[in-house]
Amino acid sequence: MLRDDLIPLEPVALDAPERRTSALLAIDQLGKTFGSGTGQVQALSPTDLYVQEGDFLCVVGPSGCGKTTLLNLVAGFERPSSGQVRLRGQPITGPGAERGVVFQQGALFNWMTVLENVAFGPRACGVNPEAARQRARQLLQMVGLDSFADKYPYQLSGGMQQRVGIARALANEPGILLMDEPFAALDQQTRELLQEEIRNIWRRERKTVLWITHSIDEALFLATHIAVMTARPGRIKAAFRSPFNETEDPLVAATPAFTAAKRQIVELLRGESRQAQAQETAA
Numbered sequence: 001m002l003r004d005d006l007i008p009l010e011p012v013a014l015d016a017p018e019r020r021t022s023a024l025l026a027i028d029q030l031g032k033t034f035g036s037g038t039g040q041v042q043a044l045s046p047t048d049l050y051v052q053e054g055d056f057l058c059v060v061g062p063s064g065c066g067k068t069t070l071l072n073l074v075a076g077f078e079r080p081s082s083g084q085v086r087l088r089g090q091p092i093t094g095p096g097a098e099r100g101v102v103f104q105q106g107a108l109f110n111w112m113t114v115l116e117n118v119a120f121g122p123r124a125c126g127v128n129p130e131a132a133r134q135r136a137r138q139l140l141q142m143v144g145l146d147s148f149a150d151k152y153p154y155q156l157s158g159g160m161q162q163r164v165g166i167a168r169a170l171a172n173e174p175g176i177l178l179m180d181e182p183f184a185a186l187d188q189q190t191r192e193l194l195q196e197e198i199r200n201i202w203r204r205e206r207k208t209v210l211w212i213t214h215s216i217d218e219a220l221f222l223a224t225h226i227a228v229m230t231a232r233p234g235r236i237k238a239a240f241r242s243p244f245n246e247t248e249d250p251l252v253a254a255t256p257a258f259t260a261a262k263r264q265i266v267e268l269l270r271g272e273s274r275q276a277q278a279q280e281t282a283a
Helices: 067-075 114-124 129-142 158-170 188-205 216-222 256-282
Strands: 025-034 041-051 056-060 082-087 099-102 176-180 208-212 225-229 236-241
Touching: 025 067, 041 067, 041 082, 041 236, 056 067, 056 216, 067 099, 067 176, 067 208, 099 158, 114 129, 114 158, 129 158, 158 188, 188 216, 216 256, 225 256, 236 256
Parallel strands: 056 208, 056 225, 099 176, 176 208
Antiparallel strands: 025 041, 025 082, 225 236
């Protein structure tokens, strides 16, 4: 059982220089501005963030604060306006197989079977078809969908499609998983079941994860570290270690420690919401 003296959450400096030297993912003064002239919008303030191998980092923040922009820059879908992102010391200049991405929707190929969807990445990277299918079967078994290998995505529920998306993201054995609110569109019961499943997968695989979410409960349950962003233009306002990632208590969200930790993050976000509203009023 978690003790009440484990809270408030322990602050951690995710931009500390000592983390930079050993970071798997290094984000240095990364900023993003959209548009030009009077229509220019700064989505992300220059940000430093260093993610270690095996970290499960959840990023929370107000709507429009730049969370997804941050993930898209790491994925290589957007080019930074300032700074750079490096994975294992190599600058990120575009999408790559060493980064597995899961979106809010499954983004699966409806004309391919579930097995073919998962095998697609390895095959595109030159793995021979039988080896790719074997890897796909192993991953489908891991996410509990091996009996659905010959089905098509439209024959699956939303939760099952997201499981396929997770298996597909793991198929190329990426160095890091990038998850953009992957469970946001699911009902609460399915979401909680998949949260348990993704945490079990993380425990087995120990993949490094960057996870974007609006759900504080989800962040506390899954993360080793939580970063709280400011209102736009986004930057890291605070970061914490979470003690709940390793607990075996299925009802941990009902404990006083979890409730107090959630309150701590809620208060930070409320402050940002008030500031954003004041800025809009002044404008």
